[in-house]
Amino acid sequence: MSIxxxxxxxxxxxxxxxxxxxxxxxxxxxxxxQTQGLYSAIIEKNKSNSSFILHDGPPFTNGNLxxxxxxxxxxxxxxxxxxxxxxxxxxxxxxxxxHGLPIEYKVSKxxxxxxxxxxxxxEVRKACAQFAGDYKAIQSEQxxxxxxxxxxxxxxxxxxxxxxxxxxxxxAEFIEQGLVYRSKKPVYWSIxxxxxxxxxxxxxxxxxxxxxxxxxxxxxxxxxxxKLEVDARFVIWTTTPWTLPANLAIxxxxxxxxxxxxxxxxxxxxxxxxxxxVTEACSLEGVEVLQRYKGSQLxxxxxxxxxxxxxxxxxxxxxxxxxxxxxxxxxxxxxGLDDYITGLKYNLAIYCPLDDSGCYSDDGQILSELVGKxxxxxxxxxxxxxxxxxxxxxxxxxxxxxxxIEHSYPHCWRSKSxxxxxxxxxxxxxxxxxxxxxKAIEQLKKVQFIPEWGRxxxxxxxxxxxxxxxxxxxxWGVPIxxxxxxxxxxYINASVTxxxxxxxxxxxxxxxxxxxxxxxxxxxxxxxxxxxxxQLKTGTDxxxxxxxxxxxxxxxxxxxxxxxxPADLYLEGSDQHRGWFQSSxxxxxxxxxxxxxxxxxxHGFIVKEDGTKLSKSDGAxxxxxxxxxxxxxxxxxxxxxxxxxxxxxxxxxKIVRNVANNYRTIRxxxxxxxxxxxxxxPQTDACALDSLHPIDQWALHQLSELVDQVTTAxxxxxxxxxxxEFIDPFCANTLSASYHAILKDRLYTRSPNDPxxxxxxxxxHIIFTxxxxxxxxxxxFTADEAHAYFHTxxxxxxxxxxxxxxxxxxxxxKFPEISNDIQALLKFLNESLNDKLEALRQQKIIGQSLDAKxxxxxxxDDPTLKLxxxxxKDLPELxxxxxxxxxxxxxxxxxxxxxxxxxGEKCPRSWRWVPELVEAGSWGKVSPRCKSVLEQYEQ
Numbered sequence: 001m002s003i004x005x006x007x008x009x010x011x012x013x014x015x016x017x018x019x020x021x022x023x024x025x026x027x028x029x030x031x032x033x034q035t036q037g038l039y040s041a042i043i044e045k046n047k048s049n050s051s052f053i054l055h056d057g058p059p060f061t062n063g064n065l066x067x068x069x070x071x072x073x074x075x076x077x078x079x080x081x082x083x084x085x086x087x088x089x090x091x092x093x094x095x096x097x098x099h100g101l102p103i104e105y106k107v108s109k110x111x112x113x114x115x116x117x118x119x120x121x122x123e124v125r126k127a128c129a130q131f132a133g134d135y136k137a138i139q140s141e142q143x144x145x146x147x148x149x150x151x152x153x154x155x156x157x158x159x160x161x162x163x164x165x166x167x168x169x170x171x172a173e174f175i176e177q178g179l180v181y182r183s184k185k186p187v188y189w190s191i192x193x194x195x196x197x198x199x200x201x202x203x204x205x206x207x208x209x210x211x212x213x214x215x216x217x218x219x220x221x222x223x224x225x226x227k228l229e230v231d232a233r234f235v236i237w238t239t240t241p242w243t244l245p246a247n248l249a250i251x252x253x254x255x256x257x258x259x260x261x262x263x264x265x266x267x268x269x270x271x272x273x274x275x276x277x278v279t280e281a282c283s284l285e286g287v288e289v290l291q292r293y294k295g296s297q298l299x300x301x302x303x304x305x306x307x308x309x310x311x312x313x314x315x316x317x318x319x320x321x322x323x324x325x326x327x328x329x330x331x332x333x334x335x336g337l338d339d340y341i342t343g344l345k346y347n348l349a350i351y352c353p354l355d356d357s358g359c360y361s362d363d364g365q366i367l368s369e370l371v372g373k374x375x376x377x378x379x380x381x382x383x384x385x386x387x388x389x390x391x392x393x394x395x396x397x398x399x400x401x402x403x404x405i406e407h408s409y410p411h412c413w414r415s416k417s418x419x420x421x422x423x424x425x426x427x428x429x430x431x432x433x434x435x436x437x438x439k440a441i442e443q444l445k446k447v448q449f450i451p452e453w454g455r456x457x458x459x460x461x462x463x464x465x466x467x468x469x470x471x472x473x474x475x476w477g478v479p480i481x482x483x484x485x486x487x488x489x490x491y492i493n494a495s496v497t498x499x500x501x502x503x504x505x506x507x508x509x510x511x512x513x514x515x516x517x518x519x520x521x522x523x524x525x526x527x528x529x530x531x532x533x534x535q536l537k538t539g540t541d542x543x544x545x546x547x548x549x550x551x552x553x554x555x556x557x558x559x560x561x562x563x564x565x566p567a568d569l570y571l572e573g574s575d576q577h578r579g580w581f582q583s584s585x586x587x588x589x590x591x592x593x594x595x596x597x598x599x600x601x602x603h604g605f606i607v608k609e610d611g612t613k614l615s616k617s618d619g620a621x622x623x624x625x626x627x628x629x630x631x632x633x634x635x636x637x638x639x640x641x642x643x644x645x646x647x648x649x650x651x652x653x654k655i656v657r658n659v660a661n662n663y664r665t666i667r668x669x670x671x672x673x674x675x676x677x678x679x680x681x682p683q684t685d686a687c688a689l690d691s692l693h694p695i696d697q698w699a700l701h702q703l704s705e706l707v708d709q710v711t712t713a714x715x716x717x718x719x720x721x722x723x724x725e726f727i728d729p730f731c732a733n734t735l736s737a738s739y740h741a742i743l744k745d746r747l748y749t750r751s752p753n754d755p756x757x758x759x760x761x762x763x764x765h766i767i768f769t770x771x772x773x774x775x776x777x778x779x780x781f782t783a784d785e786a787h788a789y790f791h792t793x794x795x796x797x798x799x800x801x802x803x804x805x806x807x808x809x810x811x812x813x814k815f816p817e818i819s820n821d822i823q824a825l826l827k828f829l830n831e832s833l834n835d836k837l838e839a840l841r842q843q844k845i846i847g848q849s850l851d852a853k854x855x856x857x858x859x860x861d862d863p864t865l866k867l868x869x870x871x872x873k874d875l876p877e878l879x880x881x882x883x884x885x886x887x888x889x890x891x892x893x894x895x896x897x898x899x900x901x902x903x904g905e906k907c908p909r910s911w912r913w914v915p916e917l918v919e920a921g922s923w924g925k926v927s928p929r930c931k932s933v934l935e936q937y938e939q
Contacts, residue, residue: 005909005923008937009748010757012675016789020667022632025795026781030144032796038803039149042084043091045803052088054080055557055567055597056150057580058095058158058549061135062102065142065624067606067614067636067651068573074640075603075719076571077148081777082714085806091562094143094150095552096157098132100545101193101201101414104476107131121475121540122514128476129159142624147633147780149802156556158548164478165505166555167548168497171481173591176494179430180470182482184350186333186340187469189422190412191358191376195473196426197412197419199465199578207409207418209239209377210386213282213326213400214393215268216250216303216312225301226291232260232267234303234314235278235400237325239407241393242375242385245366246332247305248348249313251339252295253320256327260291265400269298271327278326282401295320306398308365315346334423337466352423356473360385367392377418427471427480427541431586437462440589448599450717451646458577458585458600468586470544477542479512483521484539485531499524512538550583553596566596574602601717604648609655611648627656634781635660641719641778662728663782666775669731670786672740673768676747677790680761687755687762689812694871695878696763697815698822699739703767704813706730710774711806723778735767738826742878749910751933770807822878824867829879836899845901850911853883853902858895860888865895882913909934 033039054076059069076092083090107127111119119127140152156163174180188197215233223232234250252258257272263284270278272292279287301314312331319338320329333343334352343350353366354375362371369392375385393399410419431437440462449455471480481500482492500520503511512520521533530536557565566588572580581600588596608614614621627636639659643649680686689700706726713722743760750757768790776783780802787804788797833854840846858865868875868886875884882902889896902913907927917925920934 005926008909008923008934010679010750010752011748012672013678014671014675014789015793016671016674016786018668018671020632020634020663020782022634022781023629025785026147026633027145028795029781029784030147033149033800036798036800038800039092039151041800041803042149043089043151046084046087046089049087049089051564052083052090052569053557053564053567054083054090054092054569054571055553055563056093056095057570057572057576058097058156058552059139060100060102061096061098061132061139062106063135065139066621067624067627069139069143070146070624070627070636071603071606071640071645071649072572073143073146073148074637075601075645075717077146077780078637078641078719078777079569079571079717080149081780081802082806084802085773085776085804087805092150093556093560093563094148094152094155095549095556096132096136096139096155097545097549098129098136098157098159099477099542099548101195101472101474101476103128103131104474105193105414107476122510124475125510125513132159145628145633146624147637154560156552158545158552158555159509161505161508162559163551163555164509165501166559167478167543167551168481168501168504170551170554170587170591171543171547172494172497172501174429175492175497177434177590179433179436179590180427180492181430182425182427182490184423184425185428185467185469186335186337186350186352186421186423187426188410188412188419189358189424190415190417190419191374192415192417193412194356196424196469196471199461201413202410202419203413203416204408205411206406207377207411208404208406209409210241210382210390210402211237211239211405212241212390212393212402213237213278214241214244214306214330215265215398215400216306217398218269219302219304219311222301222303226260226293228260228267228291230262230267230290232269233398234269234328235282235326236328236330238330239405240335240386241389242383243332243335244306244330244389244393245308245360245370246334246351246353247312247330248310248333248343248351249315249331249346250303251315251317251320251329251331251342252298252327253318254294254296254299254316256295256320256322258293258295258298258327259289260293262286262288262290268400269293269328271322273322274325274327281403307367307392307396310365313346315342317342335421337421340423350423354420354422358420375420426469427482429468429470429586429590431465431467436586436589439593440585440595443585443589443595447595447597450599450601454574454577454600454602457574458581461578461582462585465582468544470547471541472544473540474542475513475540477545478509478548480539480541480543481512482539482541483517483530483536485535490539491530491536493527493530496521496524496526513540546579546583547587549580550587553584553588554591557596565592566594566598568597569599569601570597571601571603574604576602603645606651607648609650609652611650614651631656631660632781634779635663637780638663638723638778642723644720662732663779665728665732665736666779667782669735669740670768670772670782672736673764673771674786674790676743677761677765677768678793679752680758680765682762682765685753685758685761686765687759689762691759692763693756693759694815694818694822694874695739695742696759697818699734699763700766700813701815701819702730702734703770704809707770707774707807707809711809714777719778727775727778731771741880745877745880745910745912749930749933751936754933766813772801773804773807776801776804821867821871824864825871825875825878828864828868832895832897833879833899836897840899840901848911849880850882851902851906851913852881852899853885853913854879854881855885855887855898855900856895857887857889857892859890859893862895876912 218232259272260269298314299316302311305312331339333339333348333350353361355361358375360366360370373385373388375383377383412419481497482490517536517538518533553565557563584596639656709726710722746756772783772786784801787801791797846852872886904913904915905917906913909926909930914927918931920926920931923934
């Protein structure tokens with residue numbers, strides 16, 4: 001009989017699977033979206049509406065995707081899915097960045113490993129293009145697997161000829177404004193990669209260096225000038241002994257006081273404020289101050305280089321401090337920007353005795369024992385150049401002290417090796433000419449930064465950036481359109497560059513490297529003063545790749561009719577304040593006089609659970625494919641959107657498994673909603689909202705607040721708040737733990753058309769159709785699956801959820817007074833009743849809450865008792881008890897609560913206890929209410 005009674009219950013009915021089985025089933029949904037042309041359908045639906053342009057910062061095509069890529073693209077996709085549902089015309093053009101050192105580095109290594117050593121520049125370029133194309137295809141597939149919707153058929157690629165051509169036309173604007181110049185100037189130089197580096201290609205890491213104190217003897221003429229009766233030495237301190245052969249001066253601060261001291265190392269000149277520190281570092285003894293001087297009194301004195309036959313004058317510089325060292329700064333104009341500027345001021349040579357490999361050249365000035373020695377420091381060992389210089393200094397008795405220090409030092413982002421400053425002829429963009437820097441800073445004031453601290457970081461980067469070194473001594477890149485005569489004089493011109501750009505657009509940038517200057521210049525009128533084309537040769541330098549990606553607003557946004565510039569949003573990692581954001585800003589200011597973005601949003605980096613960097617050795621830094629193959633894309637996406645991405649984002653299997661548990665709660669909630677609406681037709685069965693039962697009105701009011709809360713959070717791009725503070729609690733607490741639990745009795749045990757059941761189904765229908773849309777940007781696969789099962793009870797639907805409109809808060813869903821009442825009643829349950837019921841369970845008096853009854857009494861003027869009395873008939877259902885009685889007792893001044901096992905008999909159908917069961921024919925004895933339902937069932 002119990003089985004037959006069970007068959008009379010209105011149990012949920014749906015084919016929506018309890019288990020997501022995401023790894024297996026998500027690819028089927030991707031194929032379905034592609035068959036439907038979902039992206040095109042979205043764009044078609046919104047094409048006449050207001051636009052929203054999120055411009056994609058192009059990822060580099062040099063390897064498989066990792067979680068950092070997933071973080072970036074998931075945030076973009078979540079924003080766009082939300083904007084699409086809001087009705088925005090938001091075309092999304094994915095981009096790819098492929099020129100530059102990382103790919104050339106890998107390709108060159110592959111060529112060498114294959115035994116090929118005589119490869120040409122063009123062979124390298126073609127191999128790089130093939131390498132980039134292969135990984136672009138791989139990354140496209142991996143982004144698709146993540147569920148990224150985009151116009152993949154019209155992607156942009158920085159190596160496309162039309163893109164390269166627009167980049168050169170942008171570069172022509174720089175030339176035309178007189179911002180491009182060639183100069184021998186110290187630049188960051190990567191020895192392993194044999195190329196100059198831009199600021200954005202530098203990483204600062206802790207590095208152990210040899211620091212030395214070196215004495216420079218004062219010339220006899222200068223000693224006389226100071227009226228000295230002793231031989232004195234200026235003491236410098238440096239952490240790069242290898243630069244000593246390039247020393248041309250010693251800088252002092254004009255306003256700092258310097259002391260001439262006598263010591264066991266003879267007479268020394270150092271800053272007075274550094275006397276104590278230097279005495280300790282150099283083990284000076286018997287120190288006595290003989291004279292004191294202002295730095296300005298020492299200008300133009302001459303010292304002798306300690307081991308090369310030339311003088312090193314004393315010069316003045318405001319950047320000299322007494323925070324470290326000796327207050328006397330070793331100055332090598334070919335090896336540092338401050339030194340360079342000082343060198344220009346004092347007409348010193350910009351001297352750099354190193355070749356491209358970081359070895360001393362035989363230039364007639366370098367000592368023979370130094371020629372060929374490398375300055376490159378390898379981890380844990382001193383460079384051979386440093387070793388040789390220290391040996392010479394020791395022999396010349398100018399080395400006062402040496403120590404090992406650990407300090408922050410610039411490293412090459414690709415080779416991870418320490419960089420050097422090396423003066424050489426390079427191409428630069430002048431950032432202060434024509435008020436370019438001032439204009440950039442002014443434009444930043446108009447840009448919204450999310451988070452706001454990004455403004456200060458980017459402004460500081462813009463303010464402090466030196467002139468932009470844009471030339472690279474690499475094969476794989478867009479050529480700098482410069483020509484050279486036999487003496488090496490460079491020729492570059494805006495009009496010529498634009499004509500070259502036209503040819504590049506037609507033939508691709510390989511054309512520059514495979515064609516003579518004479519052929520390249522055919523049909524182009526060269527400026528007056530240029531040699532004839534047959535006397536010129538093409539340069540081999542390529543443009544900094546940050547100009548490549550930094551021109552995307554010109555090559556993509558400004559060129560395509562379905563896009564606009566400036567973009568509404570740029571979204572990348574926080575390292576792009578120094579990278580893509582900044583290069584885009586400079587190109588925008590120079591070429592268009594405006595920033596190319598209205599808003600800049602940054603995210604942090606993926607780190608381990610303890611906040612440390614991911615590493616392959618502990619399994620944390622594994623490819624994105626492995627994470628998706630283990631958990632599914634929706635769970636990875638939900639994990640990303642559940643994190644406050646504005647800082648670093650921790651990851652571990654434990655963290656992702658916790659998110660998977662949240663996901664299961666959402667899935668079970670969707671299944672409950674769909675299953676309990678299997679026999680509900682909103683056209684014929686829906687109730688008027690003002691006639692709904694109070695508990696259903698409460699649920700709708702909670703839903704209206706959820707819509708407002710989630711929309712506000714999404715508008716602020718705070719997806720972690722949308723999920724953690726609103727969606728997850730609504731799902732787990734408001735629905736699963738409260739509303740759904742309360743409804744089971746009426747949904748399952750009342751007759752199908754019972755007004756209370758239809759009241760709740762009306763609310764459930766609104767909740768599902770709204771809630772499924774709210775989670776669609778976060779869980780696109782699951783939301784679309786639930787949407788399909790809701791409409792067709794099958795896996796796929798012809799109208800995907802992404803084509804639906806975003807829910808708006810409905811006034812008709814708001815029942816503030818009733819909502820406050822129900823909230824208060826539920827609070828009373830949680831704070832006053834549940835502990836007492838749990839005590840009955842622990843005593844094994846009851847098994848489940850329906851086995852219990854409650855009696856609550858108190859004075860008539862008690863506000864809680866008044867509320868309980870008002871809803872007395874609803875309390876058994878609300879509290880999931882078999883009986884609740886409310887009694888007024890004005891003889892007491894407080895509420896009294898008693899709980900006990902329910903009286904009467906237990907209905908085998910509803911499991912409620914009633915005073916007496918009644919006969920229901922062949923069904924046996926049931927509660928009176930169930931008997932009435934069964935009579936309808938028989939009919």
